[in-house]
Amino acid sequence: MAITTSLCSPPNHSPTLPTFSISNLPSFQPQSSSSSSSSKFGVNLVSNDALILAAAAEAVTLARAAVNAAREAAEESAAGVGGEVWIYRDGSEGNGLVMRRTRRRKRRKNLELLDLEEKGYFENKSFSSGSVKSGYLSRREEVDCCLSLKEGAELEATRIRITDAQEHEPTSKQLAKAIGMEMRSVDKMLCDRRDSQERIYRSYRRLVVSIAVGYQGRGLSLQDLIQEGSIGLLRGAHKFDPDRGHKLSTYVYWWIRQAIIRAIEKNSRLVRLPGNMCMMVAKIAEAKNDLSRRLRRAPSCEEIAEAVDMHVSIIKLVSEKSRTPISLDRTVTDQGCMRLQVHDSQMLKFFQKLLKISTAFSISNLNSNLLQEIIAGPDETMPEKMVMKRLMKQEVKKLLKSLSDREAHVLRLHFGLNGKSPQTFEEIGRVLKLSRERVRQINGIALSKLRHTSIVDNLRLYLYIL
Missing domain, CATH: 1.10.10 (Arc Repressor Mutant, subunit A)
Incomplete structure (x- = not known):
C-alpha cells in the first residue's frame, strides 16, 4: 500500500513544497485457517495501528514543511526577492520593504516632533497654516471640556467669595458644604477642570503659536506672546457656547488675537499709551x-x-x-548733544566756525557723559547761566547787524541761529533763488567780515562757560 502526497505551488512565484511518499507497508497475510480467531483479531489490530501511525507521521511532516515554506515566502517577500511589486489601494506601486521603512520613518518623525513640543521647542516653520488643524478636539470633546471649565469657574467663584468673607482659604469640606455637594464631587470637578484646561492647551497650542508668530518684533518676545495667547485661549474656551454651531477653534481664534494685541499695547512700551x-x-x-x-x-x-x-x-x-523712549543712562555723542540742545549747540558751532576752532573742542568732553548729566533740571536752571545765554544771544545780534541783510539771513539759515534746523547751501539757494556756489560765497564773505570785528574776541568766553 503506498500513500503519495503532492503540494503544488500557485503560479505567482511561490516556493514549491516537496513531494513526500511513504513506502509500501508490509502486508500482513492471514494465517492458515487453523489459527485461532484471537490471533486473527490481533493481526488486524496491528495492521490498523500501523496505518494510523503512518498517516500521523505524514501529517506532521506536511505541517512542518508548510511552516518552513510559509517562513521562506515571508522572508522572500520582505527582502524583495524576485522583483515582487505590490499594488496598493491607491493604485501606487512600490517595494514592500521600502514602503515599510518609509512608514517607520514617518512614525519616528512624528514622535520626534511630539517630543520637541513636550520640551517646548517651537520652530516657526513647524506651525504654518497647513499644520494648525492637527490634533483638534472632536465635537463631543469640545462640549465636555468647555462644560468642565464652566463648572470649575463657578466653583472657583464660590471659593473666592468664601475666601473674601473668611479671610482664609476654605477647605474642601467647607467648599462642598457651601455648594451643597459631596466633597468627592467637588474634588472631581476640580480635577476635571484642570484636565480640560490641559487638553485644550495641548490641542490648540499650535493655533496659539501660529497667531503669536505674526506679532513678533513689536516689543514682546515670542515666549511672552505665546503665554498671553494661551491665556486668551482658556478665556475663550470658558465663554464658548456649543449650541451656536461653530467650532471651538474658530471662536477662540479671536480671543487669542485680542489677548496678544492687548498685551503688546500694555507691556511693549515703558510709557503706556491709551488703547485708542x-x-x-x-x-x-x-x-x-x-x-x-x-x-x-x-x-x-x-x-x-x-x-x-x-x-x-x-x-x-x-x-x-509714539516715539520710542530712551534711557537716561545712555552715553551722549556729538550728534546726540546737538539734537537735545539744538539752539545752543548751533550757536556754539557758529562761534567755532567764526573763531576757526576745531568742532570737537567744546563737545569733546561730552563723549563720556550720560544723558542725565546734560539734561537741564529744576536744580540746574541757575540765574547766572540764564543771564549768560541771554548775553550770548545779544552778542550774536550785534555781530549780525554789522552785515547786510542777505549775509545775515544766510548765516541764520546755515547755522540755525533762528532756532530751526540748519540748512545746506543748496536749500538756502532754493529759498533765495541763488545758486549753491553763490550762497557759499556769501557765507564765506560774511564770516570773513565778522572775524575782523572788535567784539569777536569776547565770544571765546562762551565756549568755555556753555
Missing part, C-alpha cells in the same frame, strides 16, 4: 508704509492725514507720542 492711541499709531504706520511704497519717498503729514482721513494736528500728536 495705539490703534491710531498702527493705522498711521500702515498708511505711511503704503505711501512710501507708492511715492518712493517719505510722505508728509498732510499726505498721511489725507490717507487716513484725520486732521494734520492729530497726525503730528500721534507721531510725537
